Amino acid sequence: MAxxxxxxxxxxxxxxxxxxxxxxxxxxxxxxxxxxxxxxVLLVATxxxxxxGANPYQHDAVFDPLTGGAVQSPVNxxxxxxxxxxxxxxxxxxxxxxxxxLRRLWxxxxxxxxxxxxxxxxxxxxxxxxxxxxxxxxxxxxxxxSLGLKDARRLHSGLATACAIVVAIDMGSWIIAPAASMxxxxxxxxxxxxxxxxxxxxLTGLICWPYALGxxxxxxxxxxxxxxxxxxxxxxxxxxxxxxxxxxxVAFVGPLLMAILRRRGEVLWGLGFSALALVAVAALMxxxxxxxQGQDPLAPAEKITFTQRTDxxxxxxxxxxxxxxxGVGFGSFWDVDPKVQPSLQTDLWFAQPDAPTNESxxxxxxxxVTTGVPGxxxxxxxxxxxxxxxxxxxxxxxxxxxxVEGRALPYLTYLAIFPLVFVVHNFMESTYFNANSIFGFIIxxxxxxxxxxxxxxxxxxxxxxx
Numbered sequence: 001m002a003x004x005x006x007x008x009x010x011x012x013x014x015x016x017x018x019x020x021x022x023x024x025x026x027x028x029x030x031x032x033x034x035x036x037x038x039x040x041v042l043l044v045a046t047x048x049x050x051x052x053g054a055n056p057y058q059h060d061a062v063f064d065p066l067t068g069g070a071v072q073s074p075v076n077x078x079x080x081x082x083x084x085x086x087x088x089x090x091x092x093x094x095x096x097x098x099x100x101x102l103r104r105l106w107x108x109x110x111x112x113x114x115x116x117x118x119x120x121x122x123x124x125x126x127x128x129x130x131x132x133x134x135x136x137x138x139x140x141x142x143x144x145x146s147l148g149l150k151d152a153r154r155l156h157s158g159l160a161t162a163c164a165i166v167v168a169i170d171m172g173s174w175i176i177a178p179a180a181s182m183x184x185x186x187x188x189x190x191x192x193x194x195x196x197x198x199x200x201x202x203l204t205g206l207i208c209w210p211y212a213l214g215x216x217x218x219x220x221x222x223x224x225x226x227x228x229x230x231x232x233x234x235x236x237x238x239x240x241x242x243x244x245x246x247x248x249x250v251a252f253v254g255p256l257l258m259a260i261l262r263r264r265g266e267v268l269w270g271l272g273f274s275a276l277a278l279v280a281v282a283a284l285m286x287x288x289x290x291x292x293q294g295q296d297p298l299a300p301a302e303k304i305t306f307t308q309r310t311d312x313x314x315x316x317x318x319x320x321x322x323x324x325x326x327g328v329g330f331g332s333f334w335d336v337d338p339k340v341q342p343s344l345q346t347d348l349w350f351a352q353p354d355a356p357t358n359e360s361x362x363x364x365x366x367x368x369v370t371t372g373v374p375g376x377x378x379x380x381x382x383x384x385x386x387x388x389x390x391x392x393x394x395x396x397x398x399x400x401x402x403x404v405e406g407r408a409l410p411y412l413t414y415l416a417i418f419p420l421v422f423v424v425h426n427f428m429e430s431t432y433f434n435a436n437s438i439f440g441f442i443i444x445x446x447x448x449x450x451x452x453x454x455x456x457x458x459x460x461x462x463x464x465x466x
Contacts, residue, residue: 031093035093035094036148036151036154038089038090039144039145039147040148040149040157040158042083042087042090043155043159043162044158044162045083046083046141047159047162047163048162048165049079049083050438050441050442051163051200051438052169052190052191053192053196054075054079055192057180076436077134080137081137083137084140087140087141087143087145090144090145090147091143091144091147093148094147097147098143101143101147101452105452107382108382108447108451111375111379112132112136114378115132115135115330115433116132116330118327118330118332118375119132119329119330119332121326121329122328122329122332123329123332123333123336123340124329124332124336124337124341125329125332126337127335127337128329128330128331128332131330131331131435132330132331134435135433135435135444138444139444139448142444142445145158146445147452152408153408153410153411155411155449156207156211156408156414159207159414160208160227163200163203163208163227163231164224166190167201167204167230167231167234169190170190170191171230171233171234174187174234186237187239189238194239194240195240195242196438197234197235197238197240198235198238198239198243198244199240199243199439200438201231201232201235201240201243202240202243202244202246203439203442204227204228204231205228205231205247206247206414206421207414208227208231209228210409210410210411211410212225213410214409214410242428242429246424250421254413254417257416258394258398261391261394261395262398309362309428311348311349311350312350312357312360312361313361313362313365315346316333316360316362316366316368316369317365319333319369320365320368320372323369324372324373325372325373325374326372327369327370327375328342328369330370330371330433331433332370333360333369334359334360335358343357359430359434361428361429362426362427362428362429362430363427363430363432363433363434364426364427364432365430366430366434367432382447383422383423383443383447385451386443386447386450390412390415390417390418390450391416393412393415393453393454394412394413394415397409397412415449415450415453418442418446422439422442422443
């Protein structure tokens with residue numbers, strides 16, 4: 001009898017422990033559900049503000065006559081601080097994962113250390129500090145979204161929902177208030193410029209096209225297909241040639257890229273070396289032909305102006321040569337104190353009141369002149385790290401459709417293609433670490449999630465993010 005009682009107690013304790021563990025698991029699932037919902041709302045709200053901005057329907061940009069830069073809405077910083085406050089609960093709930101997340105983002109953290117150092121010698125320290133602080137806010141919001149929405153499909157739904165809302169607003173605005181939506185150079189909708197509408201619809205196509213293909217039900221495919229088609233119509237109406245050309249190229253190259261990524265590693269290496277060989281042969285043939293004809297190989301390039309962007313590029317490069325290693329300070333080259341802004345010390349056409357310019361129209365040159373050679377090298381390393389990891393994640397999902405990554409194929413398709421688009425886009429526009437650009441925030445959001453979602457193939461940690 002004495003032996004039976006301890007056995008019964010042990011059995012009772014074991015049952016109590018199991019019940020307690022199940023209760024804790026249920027509470028954890030409920031808590032994760034609330035965190036996910038909170039982060040989803042944060043993502044949609046942030047993306048809506050990024051895509052619409054603080055000055056809807058202000059089609060004529062208001063420029064500061066002293067600096068040549070666009071005048072920012074005074075509520076902009078308060079909205080970003082409000083979004084950061086909204087993200088704070090997610091960061092607190094996920095504080096156990098925060099240190100590991102920062103460790104995974106170590107190249108980005110080191111790059112920001114250099115940016116912070118550059119504010120010490122910036123030609124306009126106040127402007128440099130404000131713009132860097134806004135990017136730090138952006139990073140923490142991106143961390144909250146990625147840590148709160150570990151399910152890739154849930155994160156993709158938030159991106160697609162925000163894009164669908166903006167498409168509905170722009171299409172409704174075009175139908176109901178065409179005079180307020182149109183400009184002399186194209187449809188702008190609710191946005192400040194027709195090129196802004198073009199960029200938003202380009203992003204919508206990149207997000208909603210794979211989301212529509214990933215829908216299981218017929219009605220879902222029809223709805224998101226309609227959203228994608230509507231965004232394409234708005235893109236055409238905007239007459240934004242750059243965004244339209246990029247989207248058409250992606251529509252052709254995207255399926256080809258996915259077909260290539262399905263191949264074995266040996267085939268990929270072979271295709272890569274073949275492409276390099278073709279480029280080398282073409283360059284040698286061109287040089288040989290120019291030598292035989294006595295022509296300058298660079299002569300055709302000298303005639304290309306890219307709508308007079310080359311004038312701005314030359315000026316930026318000249319200024320870079322004055323401070324090649326330290327630069328003039330993060331975000332401290334355009335739209336700063338007119339007493340120190342380099343362009344306003346000249347009589348160049350793009351520094352005049354009737355042609356104000358607040359960027360070099362090349363993101364890499366702007367980083368070079370503001371943060372020097374170390375800043376550009378670090379930024380390129382971060383960008384190509386995101387690009388290569390995004391393609392790796394897509395390749396894994398294609399090769400193993402039944403894996404965790406395979407089930408997230410639509411989202412990983414967007415996550416792999418957007419950095420490619422971003423690399424090309426920044427040859428003509430300055431959006432990389434530009435605090436007031438749509439793509440500048442989106443690449444941070446995509447890059448942070450790529451680094452947190454990526455793990456070497458041998459590590460099971462990749463399976464922790466669905």
